[in-house]
Amino acid sequence: MYQLIGLEWFDRTPYLVFNVLPEKSIKYKKLSGYLYIKRGGEQYCVGYHKLDTGVHIPCDNTTKMPGGKYKQCKKCEEKEGFYDCKICNGESCHASNSIALKYCNQEHLVYLAYFEPDIIKVGTASEIRKEERLLEQGALYFYYIANVNSGRAARIIEREISKLGITTRVSTKHKLCNFIIKQPKELIEKKMEKEYLRIISLLPKYRNNFLKKPIVNDFLYLSEQLRPDFEDEFYQLDFFSDHKTYKNYFIYKGDVIQGEYLGTIGSIIALKNKNKTFIVDLKQFFGWEVFLD
Numbered sequence: 001m002y003q004l005i006g007l008e009w010f011d012r013t014p015y016l017v018f019n020v021l022p023e024k025s026i027k028y029k030k031l032s033g034y035l036y037i038k039r040g041g042e043q044y045c046v047g048y049h050k051l052d053t054g055v056h057i058p059c060d061n062t063t064k065m066p067g068g069k070y071k072q073c074k075k076c077e078e079k080e081g082f083y084d085c086k087i088c089n090g091e092s093c094h095a096s097n098s099i100a101l102k103y104c105n106q107e108h109l110v111y112l113a114y115f116e117p118d119i120i121k122v123g124t125a126s127e128i129r130k131e132e133r134l135l136e137q138g139a140l141y142f143y144y145i146a147n148v149n150s151g152r153a154a155r156i157i158e159r160e161i162s163k164l165g166i167t168t169r170v171s172t173k174h175k176l177c178n179f180i181i182k183q184p185k186e187l188i189e190k191k192m193e194k195e196y197l198r199i200i201s202l203l204p205k206y207r208n209n210f211l212k213k214p215i216v217n218d219f220l221y222l223s224e225q226l227r228p229d230f231e232d233e234f235y236q237l238d239f240f241s242d243h244k245t246y247k248n249y250f251i252y253k254g255d256v257i258q259g260e261y262l263g264t265i266g267s268i269i270a271l272k273n274k275n276k277t278f279i280v281d282l283k284q285f286f287g288w289e290v291f292l293d
Contacts, residue, residue, distance in 0.1 A: 002027070004037065004290045005046040006056065007267050007282050009135040012219070014264040016282075017056055019047065021289070024058040031264055035271060037257040041289030045073040048080035051103040054129075071287050093152060108154035110146035110161070112196065112214075113139035114188050115170050116178035120195050122161045122168055124154040138175050138266025140223055141188050143196060143214035157207055164202050166195075172281055175266060176251050179279055180223045180230055189216070226263045226270055229277050250278040257285070 006017040008028075018027040043066060045059035063073040077083040081097025095101050107127040112120055113134065125133035127147075134142055148154050162168050181188070196214055203211070230249070257280055259271030267282045 001041070002290050002292060003044055003046075003058075004282075004285050004288060005058070006286060007031075007136075007264070008056075009132050012131070012135065014135075014269075018290075019058045021062070024062070026056055026058065031261055031269065033261060035257060035259060035261045035269075036293035037285065038291040039255040039285055039288045040291060043068060043287045044289075045076055046071045046287050048072065048076040049082075051080065051082065051099050065287055068284070068287075091156070104151035106150070108148055108151045109144050110148070110154050110157045110210075111139075111142050111144050112166070112192060112199075113137070113142040114181075114192060115139065115175065116181050116183070118191065119170060119174075120166055120192065121170050122158050122166045124151065124158050126151065134217075135219060136266060137170075138268065140181055140220050140265065141185070141192070141218040143192055143216055145196060145199075145212065145214050146210045147212060148210050153210070157210055160203055160207050161199055164199060166199070172268075172283065175268060176279065176281060179249070179265060179268060179270070180226050181220065185218070185220060192216075222263060222265055226265075229262055229270070229272065250276065252278045252280040253284070 001021040003019040003021055004016060005019050008015050008017055014031045015028045016031060018029065019025070020027050042064055045061075045063040045065050047056060047058040049056055057079075059073060059076050061073070061075070063075070065071065065073065072080075078097070081095065081100035082103075093101075093104070095104065103126065109125050109127060109130055111123055111125060111134070113123060114120055115138075121139070123133075123137070130144070146154070146157050148157065158168065192214075200208055200211055257269075257271065259273030259278070262270040262272055262277065264270075268279055269282060270277060270279045
């Protein structure tokens with residue numbers, strides 16, 4: 001029996017993370033080929049990450065987590081040590097876990113990320129997880145705009161930028177409805193540059209000391225890999241104009257994922273089954289016992 005406990009990126013490649021029950025050992029499966037996952041049985045705590053090593057540890061007690069709202073039990077939250085950091089704004093530190101404190105007291109970055117349609121998000125990432133952080137969030141185009149010596153300092157800059165009307169959150173629901181990037185890279189670059197110039201003109205001058213010339217990055221190849229399937233399936237020509245009409249695509253919410261794997265953006269995967277393309281948020285399967293084929 002397997003428990004699906006997460007999706008992780010290694011070398012820009014997504015892997016499903018399973019807890020093998022009952023022995024509680026971690027198994028990684030690269031996302032590729034034909035995929036069959038059936039949710040059933042019970043939902044349990046997903047365990048925790050050791051921030052210093054990146055290793056995932058299964059829950060000691062295999063604690064049941066009914067209802068689906070929470071993925072992690074209190075004990076695993078405490079062991080991970082990152083729970084208190086989720087509400088950090090940089091002004092004061094409430095963390096007591098030594099590993100979390102060490103993780104925070106290393107170089108961090110502030111980034112601007114682009115999400116369709118025309119949403120720019122500000123966020124932070126540690127230097128050692130700067131790519132994985134963006135991949136996990138599903139950000140396909142982004143600027144690194146600041147380097148600082150700690151997570152607290154990064155949070156302060158993030159907070160100042162958010163006061164200028166830049167969001168710090170993009171919901172999974174929004175990502176599901178805007179799965180691939182439809183605008184040309186050149187247009188996104190112009191929008192990002194314009195927003196960055198606006199930010200540096202409005203930030204308090206002492207904050208500007210931490211900003212740097214943006215380092216532009218993207219994972220647009222993930223969107224491009226999916227574009228042919230999605231355009232064939234979801235775009236239709238309007239013969240009375242030169243425009244394409246974008247149709248809503250199918251977001252799957254059942255208990256069985258079955259089909260040929262097409263690609264992943266964040267924790268959302270695209271599959272094709274019987275010539276129908278659909279997407280599913282894997283987070284709704286995290287913690288559950290699953291059957292694999």
